[in-house]
Amino acid sequence: MVTAGLALAGAAILVAGTVTIMVAIQRRPYQAEIAPTKGSPGQGVLYAFTLGMAPWAKESARRHWVAYLRGIVFHIIIFVGGLFLIASPWLTEFPSLLRVSLAALFALGAALTFAGFGMRLSDPALRRLSTPDDYFALALVTLFLASGAASAAQIEFLPAFWAISGITMAYVPFGKLRHFLYFFYERAFLGLVFGSRGVLKWKHE
């Protein structure tokens, strides 16, 4: 009961923090392109959220394919983890095959997230630029997925999962994890600017 309360409190902080951040973003000035366009801003945004993120569209992704793939996969797993958290009060009603699959998926996610420590520490540049916030965020997400895996497998771990989820969600607005929100803004800005200028489009001549 206490841990369920913790999860709910964390969720409330997450929602309030997200709204606060969005208001803060909106309060900042924004200069849209005013000049007659050379391309289409709409197409640019669509491109930025789809093909523009495809690994084959980026030389950097081909070069860093492990990091890129890891990033995509564990972010998808975190999203599933969020859905699992919402549905977790009804965990007993989940078919066992689904629980086993989720446990395996979250375990993979936890491993991939944990690998982030290794990647950060083994690269001299990343090591020098990593902050306590980076490591704390990695630890929280690793624990979130690991406890998700444990509770999907064994219902006894559910209170621990809720507690960790609560702490993780409560931390989101205060540290690096808030990048999840800015991601949508960044891709949209990229699409709007480069789309208007005819730089990002489905097909170049």
Add this chain to the structure above:
Amino acid sequence: MNSPTKTKQNKLIIAKEMLGNLVDRRVLTALEVCVRCGICTESCHYYQSNPKIEHTPYYRAELVRRLYRRFFDPVGRVFPQWFGAGETTEDLLSKLAETAFSSCTLCQRCTLACPFGVETAEIMRITRSVATATGNAPDILVELANAAIAKEENAELFRDIYLDQIKDLEKEVQDILGSSKARIPVGEKGARMLYVPLAGAHTIVPQAVLFNIAQESWTLGMFEASNYAVFLADGVKAKHIAERITKEAEQVKAKEIIIAECGHAYTTMRWDVPKWRGSPLPFKVRSIIEVLDEYVREGRLHLDSAQNSQPTTYHDSCNLGRKGGIFEEPRRVIRAAASDYREMTPNRLHSYCCGGGSGLVAVEEWADIRLQAGKLKAEQIRQTGAKIVVTSCDNCRHQIKELSERHDLGIEVTSVSELAVKSLA
């Protein structure tokens, strides 16, 4: 008189205030979204030419991010170390200024490499603003921007000298065309196009030849297109300098402003000036490259590729290409003007900066930095086997010429307009 300590404190206060004011939605997002994953590392030509941590895009942005968090983030203000922020000192401001001016050409290549699209160039642009406001910008850029403003204020003084010079150039054009009717009109009311050159006959004579052949209704601008205040990210001065041109276009009642082959001048007039004014310009803005492409496609200009049989390649200016969407226009003209055209790899959207952009070529003491950063471009050129490198930006042209000397490339660097004149059928 201010004591040195007080001046230092003032600089820090100005820096904080400016940073707070300049962080708009795009910059805030760029500051917040980076997760320090390192995926963008090799996208930067500085890193490719000299791989060290200071040359990674995220290192540059991180310097500013930490300062910003220390000043404005609720957690960062109390626990700056949590975000890796250290003391805010005048040395840090100088370091930031040097990074923004000498170690980033604002080319935006890293933005496309980043999974999020972090606009490191935008972060560096506001850092240049802060540096300019705190007196940390390169003197030469400040002097050049001020000179452009002074030129407008004393326009009558230099007008006659300018007209004399243009008369001489007009003779050159007449000689090339073998026609005494060829003209370089200046300040001609009712001309359809106001062509805005750079300081240099190579941005007037070939274009005048081509305009005359195409029987264009045009007039030459009094002021040059380059805008050094843009490099300083000094919005007030940049707007002032740009307005010299828009005022002139209004005076002659031109329908179009045509910008010489210059990357930043084009981006400024085409995309930035409307934002600064808060409304679209009452005339169309195009690069001379777009005009030449139109002439070739419409048959107003007949080029003979057999006149240029040497292997030829094209370097995409970051401003015209990645920031302006002008990729195919120069290529169509070059293909019509040269028989052995070869692409660099990568090109277009993914082209590497030559290393000379965003004002670097103007600052003599950074020659080594930019020539080293251009090593990759030199290598790309060498791999094409080209003997002629065409580029549609004067800064790139200057840089590639110097790269050729330093790396013994043995190439000729030219503009699209000059190549077109050489291939006139």
